[in-house]
Amino acid sequence: MSSENYLQVTDLTxxxxxxLAVNKFCMTVKQGEIVSLIGPNGAGKTTVLNLLTGFARPSGGRIDFRGRDVTGLPPAWIAANGIRRTFQQNSLMFDLTVGENIRAGLHTRVSTGLFASLFNSAAFREEDRTMRIAVDRVLDAVGMQAQRDVAARNLPFGDQRKLGIGIAIAAQPSLLLLDEPAAGLNPDESAQLTALICRLRQDGITIVLVEHDMRVVMGVSDRIVVLSRGEKLAEGTGPEISTNAEVLRAYLGDGSWAMPATVDSEHNQQEG
Ligand SMILES: Nc1ncnc2c1ncn2[C@@H]1O[C@H](COP(=O)(O)OP(=O)(O)OP(=O)(O)O)[C@@H](O)[C@H]1O
Ligand SMILES: [Mg+2]
Known part of the structure; x- marks a missing residue:
């Protein structure tokens, strides 16, 4: 497999x-890239993520991941093979602590049984230690060590969004799909999120980002794909997209969105 076709979406419908929520949609993501998928409300962005993760079945087209046809495979298979996602709405276990939520995201099969755990066997202790190390790694990655024992419901909203990303990266995915991670965040929090997304990419995770916050999008994206009414409207770099007449027209019609005149990654980094 070349890095050129790490993820290849062909005529997805x-x-x-x-x-036609998604119509003959094509997109390629190279290994290590951050590609943003943007578009007005109802354009089909979440539906594309649902199709990529097996939560929805396409009526046509094809998805290849790392050189393998994964079209229509079940969500558990896709997750186990390295594609993880976050959800547009928080999907935390609110009564559990931050650490427990991340532990749940590990999906590590507990090989030692109840009997062993009751008697605190060596195997059980070893497995517990491995889990703790894995949880620590995620807490460090999302910068939430101090909140390890806080119940998810008591976290500020921005930290709940971060925890959602923590759960998604717990199993060390190779491709991470983020669905509006900046929704509801204040400018400080979204600058932190921008920095977090850049760190995840440095750690080797390829990222598809669905997002309305153009500061975040312009701050992290190698390329931007614009979806409108289920179809690809444009594709290009940040500067290309922010001056594309068709894109601006689609968004002006929608009224939900304003393309900032000048944003660049340096600006976002400084804010972070
Ligand atoms: N399971 C479903 N059944 C019927 N219609 C659906 C379903 N899922 C999505 N749709 C429709 O498909 C279209 C695209 O929805 P989608 O949620 O993908 O948009 P979006 O680009 O994510 O929008 P937003 O920015 O508001 O999150 C919408 O018209 C939506 O109502
Ligand atoms: Mg959506």
Whole structure:
């Protein structure tokens, strides 16, 4: 497999009743890239992530991941093979602590049984130690060591979003799909998020980012793909997209979105 076709989406289509939610959508992501998927509300962005993770089945088209056809495979298979996602709405276990939420994200099969755990056997202690190290790694990555024992429901909103990313990266995915991670964050929090996404990429994770916050998008993206009414409207670098007349028209019509005049990654880094 060349890095050119790490993730390749070809003519992906899904129909809901009479609605073509995604129509002949094509996208390629190279290994190590951060590609943003943007577009007005209802454009089909979350649906693309659902299709990539097996949460929705396409009516047509094909998804290849690391040279293998994964179209229509079940979510558990896709997750086990290195594609993880976050959700547009928080999907935390609110009664559990930060550490326990991340532990759940590890999905490590507990090989030692109840009997062993009751008697605190060596095997059980070893497994527990391995889990603790893995949880520590994630807490360091998302900068949440101090909140390890805080119940998820008591976290500030921005930290709940960060924890969602922590759960998704716990199993060390190679491809991470983020669905509006900056939604509801204040400018400080979204600058921190920008820095976190850049660190994840440095750690070797390839990222597809769905996001409305253009500071975050412009701060991290190698390329941007624009979706409108289920179809690809444009693709290019930040500067290309922010001056593309068709893109601006789509967004002006939508009214939900304003393309900032000048944002660049340096600006975002300084804020972080
Ligand atoms: N399971 C479903 N059944 C029927 N229609 C659906 C389903 N999932 C999505 N849709 C429709 O598909 C279209 C695309 O929705 P989607 O959630 O992918 O948009 P989006 O780009 O993520 O929007 P937003 O920015 O608001 O999150 C919408 O018209 C939505 O109502
Ligand atoms: Mg969405």
């Amino acid at each position: 899904v129909k809901y009743g009479g609605l």
